[in-house]
Amino acid sequence: MLVAADLNPPEDVDGFIEGFFSVLPTMETKEGGVRDRISAKVREFAATRARGVLLGREAIDGKLEALLDGWQLGRLGTVERAVLRLGAWELENADIPPAVVINEAVDLVNWFSSPKSRSLVNGVLDKYAKTK
Numbered sequence: 795m796l797v798a799a800d801l802n803p804p805e806d807v808d809g810f811i812e813g814f815f816s817v818l819p820t821m822e823t824k825e826g827g828v829r830d831r832i833s834a835k836v837r838e839f840a841a842t843r844a845r846g847v848l849l850g851r852e853a854i855d856g857k858l859e860a861l862l863d864g865w866q867l868g869r870l871g872t873v874e875r876a877v878l879r880l881g882a883w884e885l886e887n888a889d890i891p892p893a894v895v896i897n898e899a900v901d902l903v904n905w906f907s908s909p910k911s912r913s914l915v916n917g918v919l920d921k922y923a924k925t926k
Contacts, residue, residue, distance in 0.1 A: 795844045796876035807848045811841050847883045854882045861921045873907040874915065881919045885926060892923040 795814050804810035819831055830837070847854065858878055859867050867875055881899035884890055896919045903911045 795840065796847055796880060797872050799844070799848055800872050800876055804848070807845055810848075811844055814844075815841075843880060843883060843888075846887055847879045850883060851879065854879050857922065857925075858882055858918065861918050861925075870914075871907055871911070874903060874911050877903045877906075877915055878918055881915070882922055885919065885923050892926075896920060896923065 795811070798814065799810060815830075815832070815837060832840075855867055867878075870878070877899050880902075881895055884895045885892055888895070896916060899919055900912045900916050903915045
């Protein structure tokens, strides 16, 4: 969701989030009905983070830029930017230990991008956590 928003920034964040979920596939129930593949709990978890990142993107980007040691956020890959923004938001707003946030971010970038991005994400989010 954050990658899509980075490529085409939405004007209406809540509409964007609802639209994102509306196009996800559904699944058939045992009773022959249809339900979402994503539980309400997971949907709310994702929507909270996406909303937080998208509404706070300017402030988050400013803090991240200061930690990139001569790099610009715009020079990074789309996945790396999305993961760094999510990690920064969670470090500021979620009741999750910083080590867990950083580890999950490293896992995400390793899965969706390149293993070479792990050290960048780890280093930037570690610096971010130390500024808190």
